[in-house]
Amino acid sequence: MAAASxxxxxxAPDDDAPIGYMKRTRDxxxxxxxxxxYRWAHYTSAPFQPLKKPLNQSRVAIITTAAPFDPARGDxxxxxxxxxxxxxxxxxxxxxSKQHDLRISHIAYDRTxxxxxxxxxWFPLAQLKRLAAAGTIGDVAPRFFGAxxxxxxxxxxxxxxxxILKRCRDDKVDAxxxxxxxxxxxQTVSLVARHLEANGISTVVMGCAKDIVEHAAVPRFLFSDFxxxxxxxxxxxxxxxxxxxxxxxxxxxxxxGPQTTVxxxxxxxxxxxxxxxxxxxxxxxxxxxxxxxxxxxxxxEVAKGLRERVA
Numbered sequence: 001m002a003a004a005s006x007x008x009x010x011x012a013p014d015d016d017a018p019i020g021y022m023k024r025t026r027d028x029x030x031x032x033x034x035x036x037x038y039r040w041a042h043y044t045s046a047p048f049q050p051l052k053k054p055l056n057q058s059r060v061a062i063i064t065t066a067a068p069f070d071p072a073r074g075d076x077x078x079x080x081x082x083x084x085x086x087x088x089x090x091x092x093x094x095x096x097s098k099q100h101d102l103r104i105s106h107i108a109y110d111r112t113x114x115x116x117x118x119x120x121x122w123f124p125l126a127q128l129k130r131l132a133a134a135g136t137i138g139d140v141a142p143r144f145f146g147a148x149x150x151x152x153x154x155x156x157x158x159x160x161x162x163x164i165l166k167r168c169r170d171d172k173v174d175a176x177x178x179x180x181x182x183x184x185x186x187q188t189v190s191l192v193a194r195h196l197e198a199n200g201i202s203t204v205v206m207g208c209a210k211d212i213v214e215h216a217a218v219p220r221f222l223f224s225d226f227x228x229x230x231x232x233x234x235x236x237x238x239x240x241x242x243x244x245x246x247x248x249x250x251x252x253x254x255x256x257g258p259q260t261t262v263x264x265x266x267x268x269x270x271x272x273x274x275x276x277x278x279x280x281x282x283x284x285x286x287x288x289x290x291x292x293x294x295x296x297x298x299x300x301e302v303a304k305g306l307r308e309r310v311a
Contacts, residue, residue, distance in 0.1 A: 016272035018210040018225055021183045024279050031281035032293040041153050041187050043217035047198040048258035051175060053138070055253045058174035058202075060132075061141035063164060063192060065149050065185040066102035066122050068092070076105040078117040082295075084303030089150075091163040093143040096125060100144075107149055107182035109229030113274045118235035122181055124206075127232070127245040136249065141171045147178075147192050149185045156188050161195035168201055175202040175252055177245070179231050183209055190216035204252040206231045206244065210261070220255045222248040224264045227274060233266075240266060 026037050051058060069076055073086045086106035094100050102123045104116050120126060125144065132140045145164050150156050168176065176196055178189035186209040193203040197219045204220040207213050208228050213221050224231060224244060233241030244264060251262045268274065281289065 013272060015275055017275075018223070019275050019278060020211050021186075021209045021278075022211050022215065025183050028279035028281045031284070032289050032296065038151070040212060041191060041216045043194070043215075046217040046219050046258035047194060048219045048255075049197045049200055049202045051202045051253060052200075053174055055137055055175075055249060056135055057138040059139050059141050059172060060128060060137045060249075061168055061171065061173045061176045062096075062123070062125060062128060062144040063147055063176050063178040063189060064102060064123055064144060065107065065147055065180050065182070065188060066104050066119070067106050067146070068094070069101040069103050076103045079111070079115040080105040081111075082106075082108060082299055084299035084301075087149070087303050088146060089148050091148065091160055091167070092146040093167055094146070096129075096140050096142060096144055100125070104181050104229055107185055108279070109181050110227035110274075110278050112277045113227040113268075114229050114235060116229055120238070120241045121230045121232050121235050122179055124177070124179065124232040124241060124245045127241055128177070130242070131245065131249070136246070138174070141168075141173050143167065143171055147188050149182060149188050151184055153187075153191065156191045157195065160188075161192045164192055165196055165199050165201070168196065173201060175204075177248060177252070178203060178205045180205070180207050180209070181229050181231065183212055183228070186212040187216055190218045193218045202252060204248050204255075206248045210263075214259070214261060217259055219258045219260070220251050221261045222251050222264060223261055224266065226266075226268045228278065230268075234268070 022040050067086055067088050074083050076086050083105040128140050131137050178193050180186040180189040186207050189205055190213050193205050196203050205218050206222045208224055208226050208231050210223045233244040
């Protein structure tokens with residue numbers, strides 16, 4: 001008897017599954033000539049701090065890996081190529097009572113399937129303020145915090161996470177929503193979330209790289225199966241952004257224990273072929289790989305020069 005087809009059984013295509021970003025990026029960098037594989041942060045347990053107050057009495061902060069726009073640092077507009085000159089290397093903060101222009105040109109978001117036209121997809125301040133006005137949360141923390149995307153686990157754990165904790169404590173923060181963009185961003189905020197949680201501040205990570213966040217073992221994680229750069233919802237889709245943050249806050253409030261992952265029911269597209277493209281070395285020619293290596297090396301030099309100037 002012939003086996004039933006996938007269509008008859010209602011199966012999804014095999015590649016309609018969360019992207020394995022750790023393997024994808026490891027293979028990509030090997031293909032362009034970086035032969036030492038990166039070691040991703042790995043834990044098998046996570047700290048867990050239940051909310052100390054009801055959510056509607058809690059002060060909530062945003063932690064982002066986006067960077068303040070600086071016109072002196074080259075193209076940072078929608079669709080801009082990777083711009084190492086727009087990176088930041090120290091924790092920063094911003095007044096949540098004001099408007100902010102934060103951008104993600106300095107990191108490796110999915111530039112094929114999203115163009116970074118709507119900051120609401122990576123910086124959910126407007127939605128958080130709406131929920132404060134509605135009484136869903138107690139209030140928005142007076143500052144948000146920028147976490148540098150650092151490949152060095154040690155720098156994140158020993159320098160940046162403690163600095164963010166200090167600023168959260170100064171602002172009497174009860175809980176934090178952490179919003180990453182690129183693969184390493186997901187690792188960065190996971191390490192920060194672990195540090196905050198171990199020191200009494202409840203957290204939820206909103207992200208798109210499931211394997212990286214779960215490998216690092218965070219307390220709470222809302223996974224949206226969207227292209228990188230859209231952790232807070234779909235661009236130009238306020239309903240999607242509202243739903244995503246509201247769901248993240250439910251995870252924050254209701255998670256039964258550490259390493260709780262909830263997957264958003266929202267889909268980016270009924271066609272899952274977009275998942276094949278991000279840093280897929282198998283789809284690139286030798287000439288394209290060589291060009292990408294040259295471009296990456298050039299941006300590394302730009303970022304190195306910036307880092308030396310701010311050191």
